[in-house]
Amino acid sequence: MQTRYQRLRFTVYMTIPVKVLRFYAQWDDRSSMFGQRLEYIINYFLQDDKIEVLEVKQQNSGRDPFPKLVKKQRVPRVFRGVPSVGSKEEDFEDEYISDKDLIVGNTIEIFGRDMFLYDCDSFTREYYLHQYGVEQPANQVEPETHVEFPSMPLPPYNGFGSEHDSLASYFNLIPKPRKYDRTKQAALDSIIFRWKAKFDIERMSMVNPDDHKRRFVISYFMGDGTLSIYEPPIQNSGFVGGKFLERQRVIRHKAKFGDWMTEQDLLIELPGTVWINNYPFSLLETDKFTLRYIHKGKLDNIVSIDLIHQKMRNKGQGMSKEIMNVFRLIDEEQSGAVSLDDLVNIIRKFNFELDEDEIIALMGRWDQQKNGFIFYEDFVRTIFE
Numbered sequence: 001m002q003t004r005y006q007r008l009r010f011t012v013y014m015t016i017p018v019k020v021l022r023f024y025a026q027w028d029d030r031s032s033m034f035g036q037r038l039e040y041i042i043n044y045f046l047q048d049d050k051i052e053v054l055e056v057k058q059q060n061s062g063r064d065p066f067p068k069l070v071k072k073q074r075v076p077r078v079f080r081g082v083p084s085v086g087s088k089e090e091d092f093e094d095e096y097i098s099d100k101d102l103i104v105g106n107t108i109e110i111f112g113r114d115m116f117l118y119d120c121d122s123f124t125r126e127y128y129l130h131q132y133g134v135e136q137p138a139n140q141v142e143p144e145t146h147v148e149f150p151s152m153p154l155p156p157y158n159g160f161g162s163e164h165d166s167l168a169s170y171f172n173l174i175p176k177p178r179k180y181d182r183t184k185q186a187a188l189d190s191i192i193f194r195w196k197a198k199f200d201i202e203r204m205s206m207v208n209p210d211d212h213k214r215r216f217v218i219s220y221f222m223g224d225g226t227l228s229i230y231e232p233p234i235q236n237s238g239f240v241g242g243k244f245l246e247r248q249r250v251i252r253h254k255a256k257f258g259d260w261m262t263e264q265d266l267l268i269e270l271p272g273t274v275w276i277n278n279y280p281f282s283l284l285e286t287d288k289f290t291l292r293y294i295h296k297g298k299l300d301n302i303v304s305i306d307l308i309h310q311k312m313r314n315k316g317q318g319m320s321k322e323i324m325n326v327f328r329l330i331d332e333e334q335s336g337a338v339s340l341d342d343l344v345n346i347i348r349k350f351n352f353e354l355d356e357d358e359i360i361a362l363m364g365r366w367d368q369q370k371n372g373f374i375f376y377e378d379f380v381r382t383i384f385e
Helices: 004-015 089-095 122-131 163-171 182-188 288-294 305-315 320-330 340-349 356-366 376-384
Strands: 020-028 037-045 050-055 068-073 107-110 113-120 192-199 216-221 226-231 242-248 272-276 279-286 337-339 373-375
Touching: 020 122, 037 068, 037 113, 192 288, 216 242, 216 279, 279 288, 305 356, 305 376, 320 340, 320 376, 337 340, 340 356, 340 373, 356 373, 373 376
Parallel strands: none
Antiparallel strands: 020 037, 020 113, 037 050, 050 068, 107 113, 192 216, 192 279, 216 226, 226 242, 272 279, 337 373
């Protein structure tokens, strides 16, 4: 036969729908050896005043996943051990935790663990406001104290291989080769920027008397971000020439390991100075491929029409009449104009040594009507007379 207490509990269970108060708690055990501050979720079931405690799993915490610290049950305010045989739940009714004990900012004891309630969900806040007229405080979590762990400095370069090779044994017990971005390397492997350079004597700390004679070719490989320097041999200079710097990644001047030089450090206005392995190099000029990349293919910034005219004038000096006669032979209709294809054939016939960019710039200058023809008399008179 049910007691009065059991009938009351059954009536409450049947009339109150399944509603749960949810609190967020912390248990700080850092005062003990190897202790931690752990996060928990405390669910209070209004139907039967029972409590369950769930542990919040933290990523990479190193702890085994035990999601339920306390299964659903009534929890005493102060745990004094297991009740004796024959005792009844109603005999300890006033000793169990109720919803009135759960206030954000308070600490409750759950089987010997002091749980600090630092927050709750929106339903719980509305429940306490309507049921008891109590407004739960805002989030009471204490911010973590920032601990700065000492970092071991990188060892100096030992001179074997590249700096990455030297540090491989520092980062791994068994050195591993550097990983490459194969997709980037396949797409950009054919893109190579080159510069003609010399030493910036004014910025060098130690200068050899013959350093001003030395010239270098600096190449930057977009595929893997490496850089190489070649020194063309000069007769009777006292320098052998050859590889000045093996192809490798280079750290920026006065920077830490990992801060590598990129193409932006070299694609500067010429003449300009760049530091490579504590050597100041003055970039004098670059090839046309690099110029196209810098100026996005605009020929006006790559070639000069005046220099092209001067180049043809020097090559065809004293040949103006012969060139004019060739143009007239081609112009069978005596219209005074020839096609651009005929112009290209004449340039190749007289071996003016113009590259593709220079020929395109020349055609753009003299094909003023944009109809594919040029007036050769003005062309010959302007350039060769």
